Amino acid sequence: MAEKENYFEFILPSKVEYGPGTIKTLPEELLRNDFKRVVFVVTPGRNRSGMLDGILAVLAEEGSEATVFDRVIENPDLASVADCVQFLRAFTPDAVVGVGGGSALDTAKAAAVCYSNGTDSVLDLLNGDGGSRKIKKKSLPAIMVPTTAGSGTEVNYWAVITNKAEKEKLSVGAPAMSPHMAIVDPELTLSLPPKVTLYTGIDALTHAIESYLSKTSNWLSDMFSFGAITLIMGSLRRAVDDGANLVARCNMALASMLAGVAMENVGLGLIHAMSHQVSGFYDTPHGLANALLLPEVLAFNRPGAKEKIKSLDRVARGKGGFIRWIEKLYREYDLWIKGVEIKGEDIRIMAVKAADNVNVRTNPVVAGVADIEKIYQECFKIV
Numbered sequence: 001m002a003e004k005e006n007y008f009e010f011i012l013p014s015k016v017e018y019g020p021g022t023i024k025t026l027p028e029e030l031l032r033n034d035f036k037r038v039v040f041v042v043t044p045g046r047n048r049s050g051m052l053d054g055i056l057a058v059l060a061e062e063g064s065e066a067t068v069f070d071r072v073i074e075n076p077d078l079a080s081v082a083d084c085v086q087f088l089r090a091f092t093p094d095a096v097v098g099v100g101g102g103s104a105l106d107t108a109k110a111a112a113v114c115y116s117n118g119t120d121s122v123l124d125l126l127n128g129d130g131g132s133r134k135i136k137k138k139s140l141p142a143i144m145v146p147t148t149a150g151s152g153t154e155v156n157y158w159a160v161i162t163n164k165a166e167k168e169k170l171s172v173g174a175p176a177m178s179p180h181m182a183i184v185d186p187e188l189t190l191s192l193p194p195k196v197t198l199y200t201g202i203d204a205l206t207h208a209i210e211s212y213l214s215k216t217s218n219w220l221s222d223m224f225s226f227g228a229i230t231l232i233m234g235s236l237r238r239a240v241d242d243g244a245n246l247v248a249r250c251n252m253a254l255a256s257m258l259a260g261v262a263m264e265n266v267g268l269g270l271i272h273a274m275s276h277q278v279s280g281f282y283d284t285p286h287g288l289a290n291a292l293l294l295p296e297v298l299a300f301n302r303p304g305a306k307e308k309i310k311s312l313d314r315v316a317r318g319k320g321g322f323i324r325w326i327e328k329l330y331r332e333y334d335l336w337i338k339g340v341e342i343k344g345e346d347i348r349i350m351a352v353k354a355a356d357n358v359n360v361r362t363n364p365v366v367a368g369v370a371d372i373e374k375i376y377q378e379c380f381k382i383v
């Protein structure tokens with residue numbers, strides 16, 4: 001510990017109920033907090049699945065008024081968040097409950113803070129320099145119920161919202177947006193298809209690695225990041241191959257949370273700065289874009305994070321080192337570097353945006369536009 005800084009700030013998440021079956025505690029939690037008017041924020045598919053029916057019935061029996069906003073879209077954008085804010089305004093809830101993957105949770109979180117701050121648009125909360133200092137009022141209480149294991153958004157105050165006009169992924173976040181609580185029930189991830197499990201799992205792995213290598217990482221964040229890396233390397237394959245394996249699902253749900261706490265405190269890095277541009281331009285799944293960038297960015301970052309990258313190799317002991325482990329994983333699951341196309345004419349503008357992205361500030365090696373262009377060329381098929 002001697003080489004560590006003696007000072008750091010650290011935000012720990014609000015209450016977390018973790019464990020198989022914890023979803024059953026949701027009505028009780030709402031009633032205990034006196035949340036009598038509640039909006040559930042979900043995708044249309046989740047609403048149709050009937051998953052909320054039992055919860056809504058219990059709340060109705062107890063005299064609460066609960067309703068469902070079911071217009072969450074994949075990669076939520078400014079318009080879909082504004083739609084949710086208007087829904088909240090019409091209902092005047094005491095709390096929102098996001099149930100789903102990162103898209104549902106981020107919609108709930110972004111809409112809740114817009115609602116409290118009297119605006120329909122996330123853009124009104126941003127400063128234009130990557131900060132969200134225009135958030136003046138604490139968010140309407142938001143309860144997070146993740147059904148994937150990857151985004152980490154259930155335990156941190158960030159939401160990623162697409163600005164379609166600018167082909168941009170906006171990171172909006174401030175302590176005032178911290179979720180009221182998270183109910184993390186790994187059983188909810190049992191039915192996730194293998195590809196979603198893989199992509200979301202790699203997203204969690206990327207959060208863990210980028211926060212671990214972050215320029216502002218500290219002793220406490222390293223514990224969270226390294227714990228997540230160890231859990232993911234031990235369980236990702238099993239969760240993908242055998243989705244019904246509850247132990248693997250529990251480990252992945254834990255890892256998502258640990259990495260989510262670490263990234264809130266010490267930021268991410270170049271992979272996210274670059275992958276947000278790819279997804280903003282081409283709608284590439286976030287985890288896939290991260291996966292393709294991971295090996296090359298790790299090689300780029302090695303000079304600034306030699307010891308920590310060595311420790312990744314130690315976790316992969318017996319598997320030939322971390323890069324070998326990644327290469328084998330990608331081969332097995334048909335993830336090919338250069339397997340996704342991007343247009344040559346877009347590279348420059350994506351690189352300029354990536355160099356200006358908030359995540360780049362904590363990358364262990366300074367990355368300029370030319371470095372970033374080169375990495376795009378190495379990781380994607382240019383057409």
Ligand SMILES: [Fe+2]
Pocket residue numbers: 151203206207272286
């Ligand atoms: Fe991510």
